[in-house]
Amino acid sequence: MSAPMEPFESQNKSDDDAAVIDSFFIETDAPPNPKDAPQPIIVKALKEPAPITRLFTRDITISPDWTPTLLLPADAKRKGINIKVYSPTSVATDGVRFSDEPGDVRNAGKILHNGSTTFDNHTGAIWYVACGLGTDGKASAPISLEYWSVTE
DSSP states (O other), rough: OOOOOOOTTTTTOOOOOOHHHHHHHHSSOOOOOOGSSSSSSOOOOOOOOOOOEEEEEEEEEEEEEEEEEEEEEEOOOOOOOOEEOOOOOOOOEEEEEESSSOOOOGGGGEEEEEEEEEEEEEOOEEEEEEEEEEGGGGEEEEEEEEEEEEEE
């Protein structure tokens, strides 16, 4: 059986919640003395992980009839690209022209049969088209192009 209830208003009606809550905000101790902290406080710099690089490679057979084609788009994190050109028919005057704009590629620099080049730190786009020193600038046969590119 439960205890009988006390008569109404005979209980302790004092409300001490405010004083208890205030005690949480009133600073009773002095702040710690900074001289007591271990000296010096060493902050170690975290080591950044090495960025992951990617290798892009491709072997393309270029038709002499193709219009300028994008080999690689612009890539701000590209480290470099190696390009090798060869003519399967061994025509020494056939090759590939390269430029960073499709409109400039017909008059751009070229790599002829068995030639290669490296573009270090080139981050722009690379366009290509087959070319020949004879036959009005058109290659006499399909040209093979290999490239290796490293980027982050």
